[in-house]
Amino acid sequence: MHISEGVLSGPVLFTGAAITAAGTAIGLKRLDYDKIARAGIISSVFFVASLIHVPIGPSSVHLILNGIAGLLLGWGAFPALLVALFLQSVIFQFGGITTLGINTVIMAAPAVICYYLFSSMLQKKPYITMPAAFAAGFLSVLLSAVLVGAALMFTEEGFFNVAALVVAAHIPVMIIEGIITAFCIAFLKQVQPEILAKSLA
Amino acid sequence: MKQDYKLYFHNRIKISCLFLFISAYLMINAGYAYAHRVTIFAWVEGDTIHTESKFSDGKAVKGGDIIVSGLQGKQLLKGKTDDHGEFSFRIPEKTAMKLVVLAGMGHRGEWTIPLDEIQPSAGEPAEPADLQKKTVSGSEIKPEIEPALNLNPNNFQFALEKALDRKLSPVIRMLAELREPKGPAIHDILGGIGYIFGFVGIAAYFNYRRKKTDL
Numbered sequence A: 001m002h003i004s005e006g007v008l009s010g011p012v013l014f015t016g017a018a019i020t021a022a023g024t025a026i027g028l029k030r031l032d033y034d035k036i037a038r039a040g041i042i043s044s045v046f047f048v049a050s051l052i053h054v055p056i057g058p059s060s061v062h063l064i065l066n067g068i069a070g071l072l073l074g075w076g077a078f079p080a081l082l083v084a085l086f087l088q089s090v091i092f093q094f095g096g097i098t099t100l101g102i103n104t105v106i107m108a109a110p111a112v113i114c115y116y117l118f119s120s121m122l123q124k125k126p127y128i129t130m131p132a133a134f135a136a137g138f139l140s141v142l143l144s145a146v147l148v149g150a151a152l153m154f155t156e157e158g159f160f161n162v163a164a165l166v167v168a169a170h171i172p173v174m175i176i177e178g179i180i181t182a183f184c185i186a187f188l189k190q191v192q193p194e195i196l197a198k199s200l201a
Numbered sequence B: 001m002k003q004d005y006k007l008y009f010h011n012r013i014k015i016s017c018l019f020l021f022i023s024a025y026l027m028i029n030a031g032y033a034y035a036h037r038v039t040i041f042a043w044v045e046g047d048t049i050h051t052e053s054k055f056s057d058g059k060a061v062k063g064g065d066i067i068v069s070g071l072q073g074k075q076l077l078k079g080k081t082d083d084h085g086e087f088s089f090r091i092p093e094k095t096a097m098k099l100v101v102l103a104g105m106g107h108r109g110e111w112t113i114p115l116d117e118i119q120p121s122a123g124e125p126a127e128p129a130d131l132q133k134k135t136v137s138g139s140e141i142k143p144e145i146e147p148a149l150n151l152n153p154n155n156f157q158f159a160l161e162k163a164l165d166r167k168l169s170p171v172i173r174m175l176a177e178l179r180e181p182k183g184p185a186i187h188d189i190l191g192g193i194g195y196i197f198g199f200v201g202i203a204a205y206f207n208y209r210r211k212k213t214d215l
Helices: A010-030 A033-049 A066-092 A100-123 A126-152 A159-191 A193-198 B002-030 B128-138 B153-179 B186-214
Strands: B038-045 B048-055 B065-070 B075-080 B086-090 B097-104 B107-113
Touching: A010 A066, A010 A100, A033 A066, A033 B186, A066 A100, A066 A126, A066 A159, A066 A193, A066 B186, A100 A126, A126 A159, A159 A193, B038 B097, B038 B107, B038 B153, B048 B065, B048 B097, B048 B107, B075 B086
Parallel strands: none
Antiparallel strands: B038 B048, B048 B086, B065 B075, B065 B097, B097 B107
């Protein structure tokens, strides 16, 4: 879901960059001393997760893990994913520098939405936590796919065609991400419950 | 107290198991190449340009749009890649060209063919019959001398180029595959993670300074 350079029009790129700047500012403001290390870990996980290629489906897709990023970081997902995407574009040439803004919005905005929707449910009993985490993993990828469609609709043949294509290509990833997110959250709840408790800040 | 220690130890084992699992998974996957980037490679063969488009994991781009344009942006022709990600076309104009492949979902690759790669014979259809006619009218070697062999310089050059193209095309193909990046190397990945930890350090430092001045 990394949009390459030279595909999008100027206004889209500019809007993406502006939203990313705003989101990163909010995220940095909310990152306190404890959360910095966590943001760093999530950032590295995201950085590596994009290399794990899911060999199912028609196109080439990979893990995204922005659901976990959102649940654990809230607005902090913006700076964390911005850093990871920047390094991906510099080191691996995924995406590009000019599309960094829009790519960050595509990944981080769903993360923040999932944070508001699901993070309060993580304190509850396991039978609520697991489905909530699954939904967060699933929904964040779905929303990212829809955002890719929205970003591309100004250049390609229309929003619904592109969005449907991107969503269809990512259905396996959505399910896998949902499962991974559910197990990660369950694992963290058992091992380091304070990570989830503090994420409500 | 002892109980605490036991629990702590238990957690440590769990965490290391998870870590081992993740690293093992990464190691297994390190053998694959990864997909994100789309590359297009093009080479000239006589009066035809062949292109090959791939995702960076080696999967061919099927049914991707190829747009051929001049360097000034004038569109020359358009086409679609076949099931092997290949698309060939006759040189439409004797100019340097930019080839763009659009593989959908924001994937895009680019290749430029400079003017000197497009051979001088490329513009006109260089059929041997044509050449023969031309050389009859203005040649030093009379065609009657060696009519069967046609060994005048122009024809010879044409034949040579054709043979070279044919012989070299596997080599060019191999070069294209070598040029293809094999996905991120392990040191790239570790380097990136190192950068992120560096950023964490910087952030912690500034956070600490801010706290200190607040006190």
